[in-house]
Amino acid sequence: MRLVIRNRVEKRYGHPIVFSSDCERLSEHIFETTGTRVSAQTLRRLFGFLSGSTQPGPHTLHILANYCGLNSPEDFKQNTAIQLELPQDKAMIQAEIIRHFYTIDHVPGMDFNYQNACGNIAEIICNNHALLIELGSFLSQHPIAQIYFFERFPFIDGLAGPYTSFLKNYMQHKEGFEPKLFGNCMLFLGAFLSQNKKDQEAYYAQILALPDYIQYHPFPTGRRRVIKIIQSDGAERKKEIKKAFEEELIMRKDKEVFRATPYYPFIMVEGLNLIKEYEAASEMIKIADEFYSHSNNLFVEPGYHECFKMSRAITYFHTGKEDQAKILMQSINPRDFAFTNQKYYSIMHTILERELCSDSAKRKKELLLGRFRELIQQTKYTYFKTHWPT
Numbered sequence: 001m002r003l004v005i006r007n008r009v010e011k012r013y014g015h016p017i018v019f020s021s022d023c024e025r026l027s028e029h030i031f032e033t034t035g036t037r038v039s040a041q042t043l044r045r046l047f048g049f050l051s052g053s054t055q056p057g058p059h060t061l062h063i064l065a066n067y068c069g070l071n072s073p074e075d076f077k078q079n080t081a082i083q084l085e086l087p088q089d090k091a092m093i094q095a096e097i098i099r100h101f102y103t104i105d106h107v108p109g110m111d112f113n114y115q116n117a118c119g120n121i122a123e124i125i126c127n128n129h130a131l132l133i134e135l136g137s138f139l140s141q142h143p144i145a146q147i148y149f150f151e152r153f154p155f156i157d158g159l160a161g162p163y164t165s166f167l168k169n170y171m172q173h174k175e176g177f178e179p180k181l182f183g184n185c186m187l188f189l190g191a192f193l194s195q196n197k198k199d200q201e202a203y204y205a206q207i208l209a210l211p212d213y214i215q216y217h218p219f220p221t222g223r224r225r226v227i228k229i230i231q232s233d234g235a236e237r238k239k240e241i242k243k244a245f246e247e248e249l250i251m252r253k254d255k256e257v258f259r260a261t262p263y264y265p266f267i268m269v270e271g272l273n274l275i276k277e278y279e280a281a282s283e284m285i286k287i288a289d290e291f292y293s294h295s296n297n298l299f300v301e302p303g304y305h306e307c308f309k310m311s312r313a314i315t316y317f318h319t320g321k322e323d324q325a326k327i328l329m330q331s332i333n334p335r336d337f338a339f340t341n342q343k344y345y346s347i348m349h350t351i352l353e354r355e356l357c358s359d360s361a362k363r364k365k366e367l368l369l370g371r372f373r374e375l376i377q378q379t380k381y382t383y384f385k386t387h388w389p390t
Contacts, residue, residue, distance in 0.1 A: 002055065004076055006047055008068045020049040020127035021342060025335055036063050039374060049128060091130035098125065099138060102145045118148035119301065123339045126155045129162075136166035141173045151182065153301075156341035159190025160380035178216045181207065185223035192230065193344075193381040204231055218251055218263035226271030241280050244268055248284070252291055261300050262288035262308070269311045273348075274383075278318040285312055303338030307345050310337070314352055326356060347375045347384050 010016050013026055023043035031037045038060055044050045046060075056064065061073035070076065098121055106114060125131050125139075139145040150170045155163050164187060171183040184206045191199035207224060225247055229240040248264050265288035272281035288308075309332055317325035334346040354368040376382060 002046060002048075005056070005061075005064060008070075008076065009064060012068045017043075017047050019123060019339075020044055021123075021339060023047065023049065024342075024346075030063065030067050034063060034066050036066075037370075038063050041374070041378070091128065091134055094124075094128075095131055095134040098131070098135060102139075102142050102148070104144075106144055106148075115148065115152065119153055119339075122149050122153040122155075125149070126153075126158060126163075126339065132158075132166075133162060136162070137169060140166045140169035143174075146170055146174050146179075151179075153340050154182075154186055156186070156189070157343045157379060159186060160194040160196075164190060177210050178220060181210050181216060181224060182220040184210075185220055185227060188227050189223070193379070193383045195382050219267055221247070221251065222264045222267030223271070226268060229271065229277070230275055237277075241272075241277065244280075245283070245287075248287060259291070260293050261304075262292040265292070266304070266308050266311070269308070269315060273311055273314045273318075276318070278315055281311075281315040282319045285315060301338045301340070303336055303340075303342070306332060306336040307338055307341065310345050310348055310352075314348060317352060317355065322356075325352070329353065329356060343375050343379050344381065347372065347379070347381060350375065351384065351387055 006017065009026070013029060015022070017023065017026060023040040026043055027038055027040040041050070042056065042060055046056050058073070061076070065071070065073045065075060101117075101121060125135060139149045150167065158164070167183050167186060171180055184203045188200060188203035188207065191197075191203055204227065207227060212224075225240070225244045229237055229244065232240050248268070251264055252259065265284045268284045269281045269288075272278070272284065309328055313325045313328040313332065316322070316328065329349075329352065332349065334342065334349050337345045337349075350368050350372045354365055354372070357365050357368070372384075376384060
């Protein structure tokens with residue numbers, strides 16, 4: 001019967017439910033249509049994205065029947081004849097196809113179509129727990145997957161889950177200092193956001209043990225500097241922030257190829273906002289606007305620009321530019337955040353949206369609070385609870 005329900009829901013929604021993240025959008029559409037919410041987690045269980053999935057309960061069935069324009073849940077049973085049996089080893093079949101995809105010889109140089117295809121594959125894997133478990137070891141050891149799964153599409157939403165074990169395996173199998181810097185910076189971020197102090201200190205020690213010079217991509221370079229800022233305070237933090245601006249200037253002059261997109265400022269603004277260094281974040285935004293082109297770089301995930309808009313809105317709000325923050329928030333749709341960090345940035349979006357609510361918008365605030373709690377539960381990023389207004 002679950003397949004019948006899925007078919008009817010997809011027909012009503014107008015889109016197939018292919019990725020786990022689709023359940024987020026469907027949940028919102030059901031609420032907009034019926035005024036009653038079915039959580040994204042419930043929908044994931046219904047559509048088989050979570051292991052141990054069960055039949056939906058009576059209350060959920062009534063909401064879905066209403067959403068599909070049916071009189072009652074009993075009407076779903078009238079269509080059971082169309083139910084098809086799906087292979088139980090579906091994840092294994094998909095995994096085998098994906099393994100073959102990564103064995104395609106990659107021609108040196110930048111190929112937008114190839115990277116876009118890799119992004120689509122990475123999204124499928126990241127949003128399917130069974131696939132990630134099935135493929136994790138292979139991805140961490142295969143040279144093409146190391147680049148086009150881990151490095152080009154780092155799964156920030158998964159940094160407090162099983163993804164981290166495969167990220168560690170990736171660092172063991174790829175030679176060089178830059179992969180170690182990238183991997184440990186990602187692991188530090190996950191430990192910091194999930195408030196795992198022990199692991200946070202351990203990853204920081206690994207980062208400090210690596211050579212400190214500017215020879216890498218702006219993303220790991222920027223994250224290394226942000227982490228040093230996070231781990232310092234007082235006068236030492238001010239010194240590290242000063243070094244960040246000096247480092248950005250060096251990178252800007254030495255790495256002309258990266259001037260089309262403000263990679264380094266993006267990472268710095270995100271990190272500075274996390275620890276409430278909003279004035280420094282504002283200065284970094286000014287640098288991004290003055291010295292970087294913001295062109296439509298085909299090799300940058302479109303959702304990256306939406307994430308930077310979110311970081312800007314946060315900085316504007318906390319530096320006395322509330323009107324600019326409101327204008328930006330009106331143009332931001334969390335669905336457009338990069339799939340790798342959609343939940344991470346959705347948490348920030350939910351916090352700021354609630355702060356921008358008027359005192360009379362009690363119902364909206366309650367809904368946003370529920371959304372916030374659900375996102376924290378999914379990501380385990382409890383650090384944001386300290387930022388939630390009481």
